[in-house]
Amino acid sequence: MPLKSFLFWFSNEQSGFRFTELESIFRVFRFDLHHYRQKKVMGPFVLMNLPSEDHALKIMSRSVLAHSCVELWSIGDTLNELHDNFRKNLEITEPYVDQRLSLKVETFGKTISMAEKVELIDTFEYIPLKGPIDLKNPELRLKLVQFYGLDPNNVPEFPIKSFFGRWIADGQRHLMAKVSLKDRKFIGNTSMDPLLSLLMANFALIKPNDLVYDPFVGTGSILIAAAMMGGYIIGTDIDYLMLHARTRPSRARAKHRDLDESVRANFIQYGIESQYIDILVADASRPMIRDDIRFDAIITDPPYGVREPTEKIGSLKSYKIKEEHVAMHIPSKIEYCLCDIICDLINNASRRLTINGRLVFWIPVSRDTYEVEKLPSNPCFELIANCEQILTATASRRLLVMEKIREPDESTVTIMDSTALMYRFKFFENDGSKTRKERKKHANQNYGKGCKRGQLLPGHTDATDVAAEVQLPS
Amino acid sequence: MKLFTHNMLTSKMIRNVQVGYPLKLCASEVKITPTDFRPGFLSKVIPKIDWTVLVEAVNSVGNTEPLPPALAEDYDKNDDFLRKAHHALFEIEIEVITGEMECPETGRKFPIQNGVPNMLVNEDEV
Numbered sequence: 001m002p003l004k005s006f007l008f009w010f011s012n013e014q015s016g017f018r019f020t021e022l023e024s025i026f027r028v029f030r031f032d033l034h035h036y037r038q039k040k041v042m043g044p045f046v047l048m049n050l051p052s053e054d055h056a057l058k059i060m061s062r063s064v065l066a067h068s069c070v071e072l073w074s075i076g077d078t079l080n081e082l083h084d085n086f087r088k089n090l091e092i093t094e095p096y097v098d099q100r101l102s103l104k105v106e107t108f109g110k111t112i113s114m115a116e117k118v119e120l121i122d123t124f125e126y127i128p129l130k131g132p133i134d135l136k137n138p139e140l141r142l143k144l145v146q147f148y149g150l151d152p153n154n155v156p157e158f159p160i161k162s163f164f165g166r167w168i169a170d171g172q173r174h175l176m177a178k179v180s181l182k183d184r185k186f187i188g189n190t191s192m193d194p195l196l197s198l199l200m201a202n203f204a205l206i207k208p209n210d211l212v213y214d215p216f217v218g219t220g221s222i223l224i225a226a227a228m229m230g231g232y233i234i235g236t237d238i239d240y241l242m243l244h245a246r247t248r249p250s251r252a253r254a255k256h257r258d259l260d261e262s263v264r265a266n267f268i269q270y271g272i273e274s275q276y277i278d279i280l281v282a283d284a285s286r287p288m289i290r291d292d293i294r295f296d297a298i299i300t301d302p303p304y305g306v307r308e309p310t311e312k313i314g315s316l317k318s319y320k321i322k323e324e325h326v327a328m329h330i331p332s333k334i335e336y337c338l339c340d341i342i343c344d345l346i347n348n349a350s351r352r353l354t355i356n357g358r359l360v361f362w363i364p365v366s367r368d369t370y371e372v373e374k375l376p377s378n379p380c381f382e383l384i385a386n387c388e389q390i391l392t393a394t395a396s397r398r399l400l401v402m403e404k405i406r407e408p409d410e411s412t413v414t415i416m417d418s419t420a421l422m423y424r425f426k427f428f429e430n431d432g433s434k435t436r437k438e439r440k441k442h443a444n445q446n447y448g449k450g451c452k453r454g455q456l457l458p459g460h461t462d463a464t465d466v467a468a469e470v471q472l473p474s
Numbered sequence: 475m476k477l478f479t480h481n482m483l484t485s486k487m488i489r490n491v492q493v494g495y496p497l498k499l500c501a502s503e504v505k506i507t508p509t510d511f512r513p514g515f516l517s518k519v520i521p522k523i524d525w526t527v528l529v530e531a532v533n534s535v536g537n538t539e540p541l542p543p544a545l546a547e548d549y550d551k552n553d554d555f556l557r558k559a560h561h562a563l564f565e566i567e568i569e570v571i572t573g574e575m576e577c578p579e580t581g582r583k584f585p586i587q588n589g590v591p592n593m594l595v596n597e598d599e600v
Binding site: 208234243274277280282288293294318 | 479487507564587
């Protein structure tokens with residue numbers, strides 16, 4: 001079958017995640033990865049030869065980083081070269097000869113005036129298309145895309161590459177607005193950013209009818225993305241008050257949480273309640289699910305001990321709770337070291353996932369001591385991707401994508417060098433000599449008393465900007 | 475909590491509990507929430523279901539049509555059977571504060587509040 005050329009235009013956001021997403025989508029639809037490997041990359045543009053338009057449509061039906069896709073009709077280093085190439089290839093326009101059409105000029109790296117755009121459109125006079133121009137409701141959308149390079153301080157006079165072709169589809173970037181945290185019913189302090197959640201769902205290869213599990217579910221933001229891709233979701237969290245929405249409200253200026261806030265309420269809000277199976281209050285470090293149950297994907301953001309505590313059920317003392325206290329007793333929790341959380345997560349996933357199922361999760365790392373060799377490894381898993389999101393000068397978090405390649409036996413263990421991890425004390429640079437009260441007093445003296453709710457902190461422009469808040473580590 | 479979840483849950487997190495399955499279901503109030511019927515998903519999960527446990531759970535919940543006692547052989551083609559299974563697994567929900575599950579070995583009770591089961595055990599039980 002002859003291959004067709006397609007131009008994928010990616011957003012310049014989270015560009016380090018771009019190719020992991022593209023490869024994952026190829027895997028979701030079981031496309032031949034050969035086409036992916038032959039791709040050509042130019043700034044935000046990726047050129048691929050694919051067997052059919054359907055391939056491109058399917059890629060765009062999942063991608064949250066690609067914003068549009070064009071069937072490439074011509075390409076050139078200069079506009080003249082583009083026209084020369086196109087003149088040799090005019091029969092490609094035949095199926096569209098009578099369609100209502102529009103032609104748009106778009107640029108990357110430079111803004112050009114309307115008059116310049118019209119001038120460019122006029123150079124296409126020779127196209128043998130007879131359909132009327134219809135800008136509002138065209139059947140055929142033609143696009144001329146000009147690329148002026150990536151350096152904003154050194155913009156060339158003429159584009160370094162021009163592309164021309166037929167628009168096919170836009171990506172799924174609209175989903176980000178749909179599941180925006182700004183108007184989501186139930187959010188917490190560390191709800192995952194919609195774009196990152198959707199990317200995690202893509203990396204985890206979530207397909208319709210998959211069973212997906214999140215052991216540190218919180219407000220369920222990652223599972224929302226998984227459900228949007230057709231997954232059926234189950235989540236657990238140790239925080240009883242969080243799952244019952246009885247914690248302090250996370251929204252600026254909110255005095256209390258609504259009575260009907262819950263993870264489920266979010267699923268109802270987005271019309272995906274049928275994908276919701278259950279959320280449980282449970283300690284993920286302990287077994288609570290039958291051994292023979294298998295999940296298709298496990299996606300999670302474990303607590304890092306910075307904005308959410310790292311805890312599990314337990315006590316340093318040994319005692320028996322008196323019979324009369326059992327009914328009202330709240331289990332005591334002990335510190336659950338981040339390194340143990342991650343090792344337990346991987347060990348549990350090695351037993352809980354189906355073969356070829358993926359485990360996708362974040363780990364916080366200290367940027368100065370991070371080395372790729374220090375990442376956790378387990379013989380049951382292959383590390384597929386490792387993408388960095390920079391948080392501060394010294395801290396970042398990495399999204400690890402691991403694929404289960406074989407079943408574990410008694411001897412399989414997860415190996416991890418904890419020195420790469422960003423721990424609480426590294427984040428706060430605390431010498432450990434002060435108590436909480438002393439630190440608070442010190443902070444008050446230096447930075448003044450905390451502002452009232454709703455008042456702007458110095459250096460903050462918008463107190464309601466939830467999206468900015470979730471970029472901080474959890 | 476849906477009966478699908480009940481079908482998976484164990485009380486193995488309690489110290490010295492060997493199997494911890496099935497949890498005894500005591501539901502005082504039950505809600506039916508219609509959800510989309512997806513035969514593809516059902517055919518995929520039914521092999522994972524312990525059917526006897528599900529039948530018992532449906533009976534203990536009461537006021538609903540009983541399930542066929544055994545898994546139909548051609549369940550993935552039997553639409554009527556799939557619809558009944560769908561109803562039992564994903565539409566029956568234990569909602570109210572008084573619902574609970576009980577560990578078969580120790581009798582430890584796990585309450586279900588607002589549809590969310592609390593599977594936390596106390597520190598002296600782990």
